[in-house]
Amino acid sequence: MRFTLLTGAVLLVSAQATAGIEQQLTQCAAMTDKLDRLVCYDNLAASIRVDTMANNATAPTATLAPVTTPAATSAVPVATNVEDNFGMEVKRVQENTTDKIYLDVESITEDPYGALKITFTNGQIWKQTENRKFNLKVGEKVFIEKAALGSFLMGTESRNAKVRVKRLK
CATH class of the missing domain: 1.20.1270 (Substrate Binding Domain Of Dnak; Chain:A; Domain 2)
Incomplete structure (x- = not known):
């Protein structure tokens, strides 16, 4: 009932x-x-x-x-805090990150396919993912920058060539 x-x-x-x-x-x-x-x-x-x-x-x-x-009030409606933040989470995370870092090469090894495996002075290890020739020397200063779709590019300021890399450690 x-x-x-x-x-x-x-x-x-x-x-x-x-x-x-x-x-x-x-x-x-x-x-x-x-x-x-x-x-x-x-x-x-x-x-x-x-x-x-x-x-x-x-x-x-x-x-x-x-x-x-609108004749009664000419102000635009105020959105709530949830609405203000919607869709901006990723952008706020990106605002707190760096797009480009500079590193010094400590050692270079080459795998059987010719891809470089680079160890930097700060302990990071990066590997070349493209199968094209990229000349690099120990002690050289390189930069790694963000590229499209979460990938990274490595290059030097002295030349215009860049190569796609991924971080191993």
């Missing part, structure tokens, strides 16, 4: 919410200025999103924030 009453109450509240949304959509559609209409729709969507997020933690209710027209 309680379940039936609860279901009936939820349906009644959701029907009222739908009527409120339809009324607000009609108000937005009646606006003649394109920008005002767009801002009205954006405000409606934001109010529904905020209400939905708030109601996910509790029982469903149909309280909607009133839609404000």
